[in-house]
Amino acid sequence: MPPRAPDRRPTLADVAARAGVSTALVSIVMRDAPGASTATRDRVRRAAEEIGYRPDSRARLLRSSRSRLLGVVFGVQHPFHGDLVSGLYAAAERAGYELALSAVTPGRDERRAVAGLLQDRCEALVLLGPSSPTAALADLAAHLPVVVVARSVRSAAVDVVRTADDEGMRLAVEHLIALGHHDVVHVDGGRAPGAAERRRGYREALGAARLTPRVVPGGLGEDDGAAAARDLLAGSLPTAVTVFNDRCALGVLDVLRRAGRAVPEEVSVVGYDDSRIARLTSVDLTSVAQDVDRLAALAVGRALDRLDGVPVERRELVVPPRLVVRSTTAPPRPRDVVERPSCRVPP
Amino acid sequence: MPPRAPDRRPTLADVAARAGVSTALVSIVMRDAPGASTATRDRVRRAAEEIGYRPDSRARLLRSSRSRLLGVVFGVQHPFHGDLVSGLYAAAERAGYELALSAVTPGRDERRAVAGLLQDRCEALVLLGPSSPTAALADLAAHLPVVVVARSVRSAAVDVVRTADDEGMRLAVEHLIALGHHDVVHVDGGRAPGAAERRRGYREALGAARLTPRVVPGGLGEDDGAAAARDLLAGSLPTAVTVFNDRCALGVLDVLRRAGRAVPEEVSVVGYDDSRIARLTSVDLTSVAQDVDRLAALAVGRALDRLDGVPVERRELVVPPRLVVRSTTAPPRPRDVVERPSCRVPP
DNA sequence: CCTCGTCTCTGGAACGTTCTAGTGAAGAGG
DNA sequence: CCTCTTCACTAGAACGTTCCAGAGACGAGG
Structure with missing residues (x-):
């Protein structure tokens, strides 16, 4: 068993007694405050070291009005x-x-x-x-x-x-449009923090390009993204998707790939947050980075x-965001090619 | 601007003054300690409520020897x-x-x-x-x-x-062996906490079945798993893999699938931790759950x-672990089928 | 020699609690 | 009527620190 505290933990007074000074002076030394000679400073510090003194932040904060x-x-x-x-x-x-x-x-x-x-x-x-x-x-x-x-x-x-989440999503959409996409869907974050701004950025960027926005419900987690992707597969699949965040995008990616839809060849996907998972070489998700x-x-x-x-x-x-382009975005493929079932086989 | 503190935050003394009692009594009431009548208890509580009193845990802990x-x-x-x-x-x-x-x-x-x-x-x-x-x-x-x-x-x-990490990994291996696997590789966690035990469990379970163990270096993160999977693809691919943890298993899964190797048809994968990500319907990873x-x-x-x-x-x-079987484990496919490049197309 | 500063250092009062040792008052038992 | 217990409550001392107001000591300047 550990030698449990019959010995209280040492206090300022203990250090003071050992160094032969007042507690006030020890306090000064411990705080690196002005008002002590270098000689005593050393002596006090050594005494503190020897008995293993550690300042008690409770008492410290109690006394000083500012708790820092x-x-x-x-x-x-x-x-x-x-x-x-x-x-x-x-x-x-x-x-x-x-x-x-x-x-x-x-x-x-x-x-x-x-x-x-x-x-x-x-x-x-x-x-x-x-x-x-x-x-x-x-x-x-x-x-x-x-x-x-x-x-x-x-x-x-x-x-x-x-x-600037609206700007972040605008960057994502503009990137997709520059690649040649016309059919871009946004998977929404609902009432999550930042979702409204991202949705707005998406709408504005699409509007500026005279394209019609399409928003489908998503959420914060992978499951939400997976559900959204299944919805898209059941209806008409766009050539590109912007997603509320990376976790949700992961769900989208996974369902698309399992359904045999190649990313980015058939569908481009952009996430948000540039999280650790997006940076993985195996995921390598294009994403909007927050600083x-x-x-x-x-x-x-x-x-x-x-x-x-x-x-x-x-x-x-x-704070302005930054688009990190990775390998889940590419120019859209002509539709006739897409209609055939795809098969990803190493050549 | 918020109305910054010209007014100190209320203390026991403030409550005491307002309720017309001593601070000690207020302390008693606030701690729900015995020694006050119900009438005064109510009165004190009301006073505290009115001036928005909140006990100061610093002072409280300073005084009482036990900090809880x-x-x-x-x-x-x-x-x-x-x-x-x-x-x-x-x-x-x-x-x-x-x-x-x-x-x-x-x-x-x-x-x-x-x-x-x-x-x-x-x-x-x-x-x-x-x-x-x-x-x-x-x-x-x-x-x-x-x-x-x-x-x-x-x-x-x-x-x-x-x-009991050794037992956890043993459960995983026994599950795979029961499915008919003979060639099971372990992707290791290196010096990470628990890695040694899991490796041992893997070795023991394989030894008990008179099979030869094969351990490849992995790690804690997705990238480590991805690297391990690439190693396996470059060499001889086993029919099943046990992985140090879920994050690492995710990397393994991703690389295998991108290389066109179907999971679980060609390779079964078992993770460890039963983390949120493993439970996702889109990942649905067989994993060992820690309680x-x-x-x-x-x-x-x-x-x-x-x-x-x-x-x-x-x-x-x-604490004993529990194996959660999901959809990344299945009986192995005969080798001749596996050798052909696979193609996952919806029927 | 006296005064003034500056530099160390000290005593003692906070800080907001809890704890100990009580004080009265009311009721019970003789 | 006196003691004894119980109950509701209070005064005042901790807890370990920081802050404030000095106290000596030592030179420098007059």
């Missing part, structure tokens, strides 16, 4: 959130802030996740693709700065950092601005 | 960890504990993640598939109870909760046992 703590609510299932969290850690560290993570899981909703963070006395909240209604977000923002990432919110109370690190940095920066009372010009920060 | 806080280190990229975290939240809540999450990201290694949790004064640590060397884990365990999940550790200092909720519950239970000084019989808790 940023609360983050994220979906534990969503790979895109994982990338964002990585970026947030980096950005927060640069600013001397810590992150308090609170996950949304199937058994733990957003309310609970937020409530946990509030108890921890975070100075500000960063919410990744939250599903709470606008009113709830505004209520929250009345108490502390709230930055919403990857979703637009129609409320002046919260800050928003997001990708995750920039989103994260802006979110942290904006939260800090609010805390410091810096006047903010635009409430919404929009 | 469990530290969890997880990989932000790993979907399997996401599932475990969900289970941990549920188990911790049942026991009246909170979770402190600390993520391992590409830019934040395990040391950092653990250091963060130690500052937060967690009572015990739960590490999901940690990559730290055994010695480092043992050092940690000298300070506080440490429970390692989904990896076996050769040290008496730390507790381990894991799936995530049970692993999580056992991990929390074991941590609490250590904290309470409950004597522990076995240091290692092993």
Whole structure:
């Protein structure tokens, strides 16, 4: 069994006693604050080292009014959130802030996740693709700065950092049109964060080219994409498809290929998020990349601005996306060739 | 701009003043501790509600020696960890504990993640598939109870909760042998947590059937699986493949199908983890399921046992896995049929 | 010699809780 | 009538840190 705590963990006072100084001085040294000679600094540090002292962040935060703590609510299932969290850690560290993570899981909703963070006395909240209604977000923002990432919110109370999703989808459509496609269908994300903007971008780009848009219901997951693809196969198959996100696109790809429809020869497919899975050599999905690190940095920066009372010009920060062309998009094949059942055999 | 804090957040004293009682009494009420009449309980609660009081967990934990806080280190990229975290939240809540999450990201290694949790004064640590060397884990365990999940550790200092990975892989192989396969290859996970056990299970099951094992290097991700599959295609293709995990199996599947090799007709594939992606109707991968909720519950239970000084019989808790048969496994086809290039056309 | 700064360093009061040791008051038992 | 218990409640001391207001010591400038 591990030698369980009969010995309390060492405190400032223990270090102070050992180094023969006051606790206040030890505090100064541990914080790298000015007000101690290099000689004592060394001595104190050595004493701390010897007894294995670690500052107690609870007590530290309790005392100082600023907690230097940023609360983050994220979906534990969503790979895109994982990338964002990585970026947030980096950005927060640069600013001397810590992150308090609170996950949304199937058994733990957003309310609970937020409530946990509030108890921890975070100075500000960063919410990744939250599903709470606008009113709830505004209520929250009345108490502390709230930055919403990857979703637009129609409320002046919260800050928003997001990708220009309409532009992203426009890039995708324009790429397809440039390849010669006339029949482009959009597989929709429904009420998911960003879905409305992506749908709009698709519509606008198609309208600009004088083509008629066709939107079919999809969703966030692979299954939604698979269902959408089956719908398309049952009806009239377009020459190209733009999909709400990569996971959904994966479902589309899989059903198409299983049905013997070659991608990209018969159907081109574009995803969204440029997730790890899209980059796989075996998937190699053309996708719209969100600049995750920039989103994260802006979110942290904006939260800090609010805390410091810096006047903010635009409430919404929009980051341009980038189209990553891979091997699931190509020029359309003449229809007569397509009508024959295809057979992918190595030559 | 949000109405920023000129008003401090309300404290026990504020509630006490409003309800006309002492802070101690408010504390009693807020904790649902015995020692207050129902009448005053109501009154205090109402007062707290009115001024929007929220207990400050920092101060609360500082005062009480027990923090009722469990530290969890997880990989932000790993979907399997996401599932475990969900289970941990549920188990911790049942026991009246909170979770402190600390993520391992590409830019934040395990040391950092653990250091963060130690500052937060967690009572015990739960590490999901940690990559730290055994010695480092043992050092940690000298300070506080440490429970390692989904990896076996050769040290008496730390507790381990894991799936019987050897048995899992044995189940997979026995399933394939029962279907009539004689040529089964294992795509390995290398040094990943659990890989050694799975490899062993594979070897033992094949040995028991008097068949010769063949192990090819793989890895954790889709790309590793894809590479392994290309190796197999370049050499001699077996009739069945067991793969270290689902993500890797996905890579295998994709490369095989793109090369025109039908799954499961020509090659059967078994994954491991029964992750969300395996369950997709479009993937429908036969896989070995780990009982995530049970692993999580056992991990929390074991941590609490250590904290309470409950004597522990076995240091290692092993949970049996379960084979989930889906559509990527089938009896092997006679070789002569396989040799012709295949063509999957709907009839 | 006195004053003024600057540089270290210290004592003691916060921070918002919980915990310990009580204080009265009301009722029960003698 | 007096003690004893129980109940509802309170005062004040922790918890481990940071912050504030100084206190000496030491030179420099007058």
